[in-house]
Amino acid sequence: MNSIKHITNALNDLDKEVEAILADMSLPMNEKDNRMLPLLQQKRVLKQTLEDLNYLKNNPPKLNQACGISKYRDDK
Numbered sequence: 001m002n003s004i005k006h007i008t009n010a011l012n013d014l015d016k017e018v019e020a021i022l023a024d025m026s027l028p029m030n031e032k033d034n035r036m037l038p039l040l041q042q043k044r045v046l047k048q049t050l051e052d053l054n055y056l057k058n059n060p061p062k063l064n065q066a067c068g069i070s071k072y073r074d075d076k
Helices: 002-023 029-058
Strands: none
């Protein structure tokens, strides 16, 4: 699945952006927090999407049947 590859690449890019923000010593901590928050939120959504896609790849739904993702998900 190309989408899995693209999401994995996006997650890696987000990790690099977060690391760059953390390494920037010229930024005060509150500015780092402000810059990282949206990146970490994006990362959380992408991780969940990746988990869902992997589940569907390994457990394809039958014709005219719900995918069943909600059964395996442990939403917190």
